[in-house]
Amino acid sequence: MRIIVVGAEGDIGKAACKELGSRHEIIRAGRSSGDVRVDMADRASVEAMYAKCGAVDAVISTAGNVHFARLGEYTEETFMLGLRHKVMGQVNLVLAGLAIVSEGGSFTLTSGVLDREPIRMGVAGAAANGAVGGFVLGAAIEMPRGLRLNAVSPGLLDVSVPRYGRWFPGHEPVSSKRVGLAYARSVEGAMTGKVIIVE
Template sequence: MKVIVVGATGTVGRAVVSALEPAHEVVRASRRGPVAVDLEDPSSLDALFAAVPDPDGVICCAASGPLVSLETVTDHEFAQGLQGKLLGQVALARRALHHLRDGGSIVLTGGTFAAPLNGGSLGALVNAGLDGFVRNAAAELPRGLRINVISPGWIRETLEGLGMEASNGTPVADVANAYVEAIEGSAQGLTIVP
């Protein structure tokens, strides 16, 4: 299959690319990658599909959102957080459905909080929005297309990079395998927690 990986230069994106490359043609896309794309720039999403016609799959690993204080965050900052991780991924999925080959697959990235997280209200809203979008969009997709969302918790390697206790984090290789299973399998409309 030809699979576009958006966010191919990040921790998760690199692992997904490595997991896919032995069996698939992988197109790496990122803000500063060989194929430039920015979830906050709709014209770059259009350019992506013009540059990479007829993909079999689109995986978005580019989604990240800031921790913000609910007490002090401005409306503008909150809207910016929604734009990147939630609305940007929705825009990517909406465009992908017009360009994917029949039976193609879209895999987005959400997140999972084991417990309420200080500063996590924006992230919780985005993740719930992605879960609901994917669940409903699955019933609307034409031509046998599929859509799922991978919702990892903390990534072990990210925690290590931040100098935090990493033992409760999920290894990035396990997270990458969840993306591969979603793109190759038959799951539809699911939120998958690796």
């Protein structure tokens, strides 16, 4: 398969690429690195990415910014960051790719632990994760041409602990290997409309 991985240079993206890269052709995409550049929040940029890559069999998104702040410190703009990037960015990948991804292919998005295990200052992330899960559930029943749509929802990765561990008190890290396997299950398996929880 030819697989686009958006956010390939992040910890989650690297886990997905490591698991799938030995069996498939990986096209790495990102805002500032990779084989092709893309800004998911800009539909035109997403369409340009697809035009450059040509036919693909699967798309994985492991990208999406959110703003972390205390509840009372959010503005509409800072809260919207996560909705624009993590939610609409991933929605853009699906909508723009419906006619591009090969028949029977798949999209795998990324949510995360915060909508089921909240942390202080993480409300925007929780809201974005819940929205991604809702989109997957609702859109999967309308996907054309046998296309499948899932999301992976990992906890804090083991490799991410040095940078983000202090934000997640009491959370047991999940192995990058298991996170990579979750993406393989979505891409290489038969499921659709599922949020694959890795914890």
